[in-house]
Amino acid sequence: MRFLLFIGRRIALALPTVLILSTLIFLLQRMLPGDPALALAGGEAVDARMLDEIRHKYGLDLPVYVQYGRWLAGALHGYLGVSMRNDIGVSELLAGKLGITLQLALASMAIALAIGIPLGIVAATRKGRLGDAVASGLALTGISIPHFWLGILLVLAFSVHLNWFPASGYVPFREDPVRSVMGFVLPSIVLGTGIAGVLMRHMRSAMLDALQADYVRTARAKGLSEWRVVLRHALRNALMPVVTLGAIEFGQLLAGAVLTEQVFSIPGFGKLLVDSVLNRDYQVVQGLVLVSSVMFIAASLLADVLYFVINPRLRT
């Protein structure tokens, strides 16, 4: 019951956010300097009749609030307009890319967790010593390195010189599972290391807090081995903030790994965003930003739910 109430409240709080967000995204296009119909026509000088036709076709001759109402009503039904460049519905376009982005996000998250959590534990248990310095330095590097540059360096080393992984391109899993997985290795490393840095820092500080807690002293006093104390008693509590953060980072990944997808030419959300931006395909940009931010809000909602589930203190 308490759980349902909690979820209900969180969803109720998220709804106005989504509504305001959709308004902002809608207004962004309307606030463009110049005539949107002219932009739709390609920006070149066209005759007035053609502009009127375009205005009518896209409903631009209606008052702004009617346009907004239409757009919002459409969005609620899953209709996000039509791509100006290739005449495909924006929703269909996005649906086709979702799987790829999801695959990349999952693989990157797996790498981030596999690196970030052990490093954070090592740093906390070796606080102030060499292990801490090395782990913290790695985290700082992961946070500070520009993703696209790391991508280029990895391609240079592992594709150009060693020829272990393909430099770019995406192969559907069903076509060729091995090549598909190989193609995701480098981009997932690129994305995973950045998130690993963030996770490591939070893991370290949560672990340091946990190691000072009374129950850890009790566990040590009982004569448990240090590893058991760290992994069973401290880690379980220290993981809580990290799980929340991980879900939020995952939400960010879903919004599109713009540069990484660009470097490795992976046709996910990120590459679609860049392509639509460069093609001035504003309908797609609008729809994409809306969908990815709704997914991000859903991921932070999930983070709250997870936090509730793993933290028994909130349940009673």
Next chain:
Amino acid sequence: MPTIAPQLPRPAAVRRKSRPQSRPQSRLRSAGRRLLRRPSSVLAGAAILLFVLAAVLAPFLAPYDPLQSDFLMIRKAPSALHLLGTDEVGRDVLSRLIWGARASLLAGFLPVLVACAVSVPLGVACGYAGGWLDMLVMRVTDAMLAVPFLIVAIALAAFLGPDLRNSILAIGVAALPTFLRLARAAAMTIRAEDYVEAARAVGASPLRIALRHILPNMLPPLFVQASITAAAAVIAEASLSFLGLGQQPPAPSWGSTLNAAQQYMTTAPWMAIAPGAMIFVLVISLNVFGDGLRDALDTRRR
């Protein structure tokens, strides 16, 4: 009765009482001293200073004209003549990197100034006054925070049109919600402090309280956020110009140099390695400096 006491100038005592900003000032000063004792912070600060110097002195430091192409020297490996090699139209990579520091530093610092200039007064107004303004601004902030920083910057830069000025504006707007949150939270915390209560009791106007009591006290967290945001802004600028949405070629910027370099990765790797290393060093310096600042300002932290 002591004879000295009545001679003590009363106004001075009152002035001392009504000047609580002497506290944060000394807090900043002692934090500065702590910062200078950390070798990593000093090193990072020195590196940032070097980048600033390189950008300012670019006309004197750069060995070649960054825009001068030389078709006899296309994609030549690093040599004594061209220390970092040449690019796809024979321009000197080192000279372009030195000039490119201007775009990166402008994009690192100006968005932070833009974000601060808007968010500090607005955040203080929200946090101090509350009410419907606070409600409205915070809901919009929440909505903006739901879109990743870089995506906001890309979308805005796309709508504003690709050039350096617009990308700086876009990054500044993208950074706005974080600063607004911070300024508001700081204003709310400080509002509850005793010395603000005292100032209000003495009859100080809200504007005076905001300027003399709240503003100086919220500087420490703002400084920390500013250095972290500057690091993110440098990466964002490089990303935007890498995507062709920032500084337009042939004007030099690290991001667009990397974009060009990607095509010649096998034959001219030096074109890709140096500009990325520049971004990396600048960003890591800003991050290390920000970490040091945070630790120096907050003595309780580990």
